[in-house]
Amino acid sequence: MTPTTAPHSTHISRQFNHEMEAIRTRLLAMGGLVEQQVGNAISALIESDYAVADDVRLNDHRVNQMQIDIDEECTRILARRQPAASDLRLVLAVTRATSDLERIGDEAQKIARHAMQLVEEGAAPRGYAEARHIGYQVRHMLQDALNAFARFDTQLALAVLQEDQAVDMEYRSATRALVTFMMEDPRAISRVLNIMWVLRALERIGDHSNNLAECVIYLVRGTDVRHASFEAIEASLEEPDRRDAT
Template sequence: MTNMKMTSETHSTHISQQFNQELEEIRSNLLAMGGLVEKQVTDAIYALIEGDSTIAAKVRQNDKAINQMQLTIDEECTRILARRQPAASDLRLILAVIRATGDLERIGDEASKIARHAMHLVEEGESPRGYIEARHIGNQVRKMVQDALNAFARFDTQLAVQVVHEDKTVDLEYRSATRALVTFMMEDPRSISRVLNIMWVLRALERIGDHSNNIAEYVIYLVKGMDVRHSSPEAIEESLRDNLLADHLKNSKEDS
């Protein structure tokens, strides 16, 4: 009878450990996909600024690998949902991973677009206006991707909020740069073709910032169970403070 009890407990522990391994695997795979996407963004910006069509072509080729990683992770998440029927924080992790892989795949698409426009600019030969803005915004969104992934890896809500703040800054700088380039094209119609390529690059960079912002919001949902989509950075910070205060009061009552 004692042996039967030990066997049952051992089996339960094994199942729990296996479930934990499955959850850790999808999180690790998400971060691996994120690492490749981050490199795609870095290489695309480099190809644009340096006029390197070889690197640009490589970015476009690697987009297929990112698409395949998304399909694989989604399949793993679907299998876990069907077999484990997770609840609470485990369910939030799976949902956050599924959503984040979608945004990472779209970041990869935007990096591929930047690479395509970089190749067009290399073919045209002459450097257009807007490279300074592209470099500056490019560095900002590259850091946003990195910070969003780090926030996911560390379950860091404060870093996630920082990414949300950064997205607002990128949006403002994107609009300012676009207005300046439109004015320049009106003054020099010969530049329209070249500058339009840069404007599409800036649009792609702004979209990368948006997707990084989404991933940061998923981190807050994962850690706190709060859906902060469509909320301002200030509102998110206030909600996090309220959540922290509620947890503190709850813990104080339990201790007493």
């Protein structure tokens, strides 16, 4: 199956086809907003821009409302259409994905709040380079996860899972360095802690992007890989596709 081939069935009912495509389109629109929120939050931190950070904080309700609207539409489809097989997987994958996107939005809001505190208290002496680097990595992960969902691309989803491992390593390394710095200069503890909370939020964004990639694999291959190792997932994608054809 090529990456651009939809895994869900084509139906006699054009209305059903429209409904299935509509929930995927709305999910991707939500993803676009969340991606913008993350980018703005990181920029606000790096550039000490209070206004941009406050805008991220105030826009979080838009992400929440999009999740509610998409979940309601998925519920209506389940009640009216009682989809089976690949169609059911699409609905379930969308509901899982909206949950992770909403949580990414929450993490972006946390970054914005800490950016605002740093503007008020004075910039932290350390940690901005790490935040910029990890922020770039997780934004790239989120973009790839959304593109994988748009194209039903399991190989791109697999690349996201691999990148999450690199982000986790970067996060642990940065955290150790900042803890050492605070021990050497206790006067900086309050401000450096804000940066550490930002790094934690970025790491969580990576985790949720990882979950989005797992949703793509579930949708396309019909395999739940949420608790599988990267090696096991990679091996499973090399096996013949045994999805139901209905």
